[in-house]
Amino acid sequence: DVFLIVTGTAFGSHDMAWLRKQARRRDAQARIVDVTGQFACFALWGPHSREILGGLTPADLSNPAFAFMTAQELTVADVPVRALRVTFVGELGWELYASSEYGTALWSALWDAGQGEGLVAGGYRAIESMRLEKGYRVWGSDITAETNPYEAGLGFCVKLDKPGGFEGCDALRELKQRGPARRLRALVLDDPQAVVLGSEPVRIGERVVGRVTSGGLGYTTGTSIAYAYLPVEHAAPGTRVAVDLFGEWMGGVVAREPLFDPAGDRVHGR
16 A cells, blocks of 8 residues: 655654654554656645646546546646645645656646636735635644644544544544543634734633734635634634734634635635
């Protein structure tokens, strides 16, 4: 069996060390190799991504043939590609992995094919804004080694009935039964132009109850967004909060997630 594990740019060393540690503990007959330099990756996201990609491959990209959260090997503009139908911006799209020797050719083909569909190159800040609107968590700020999936709103990712179990299964089962003492919540500030950078204190009444984990401007929703862990008794949507911005308390409200496309129609291409 062969598995391709994709992680964040800043966490490769951490994740590689953890995998190798677990392999040694289990005396696993597995070879773990960092192949980062062997691949180029481009994310093609947006409402016209299916049309752009479809013009470069004979593959069927319809929902029944290529479902969300699945992967296939395709040929895109004569380039062998491993395509993952995933997104980090809340829109229909694919991550495309190809041998690094084909990186420039794949980029050029996608870029040229997308010009008639309004394709633009998106940077980190654009992606950050869209993932905030969609409520996607970021490792290192929203979720860390000190948080658990249930308080972070990621309990749906945990399969406690997985055959053979997994590392931490018993601890997570206990956490689920006990219930979280806090929850990660989206906050929408009263001033849509307020800039939240992270780590700002969050107050309810006169009591500081948490700190911002991440935040920024939502350009689609026209809001200033912050995420923070709040005690469960103060985590209900509609709860008023205040965030310390450069020495002044800015009012806000606990919002229902996600702020953008709550039915998931755009992600699923419906």
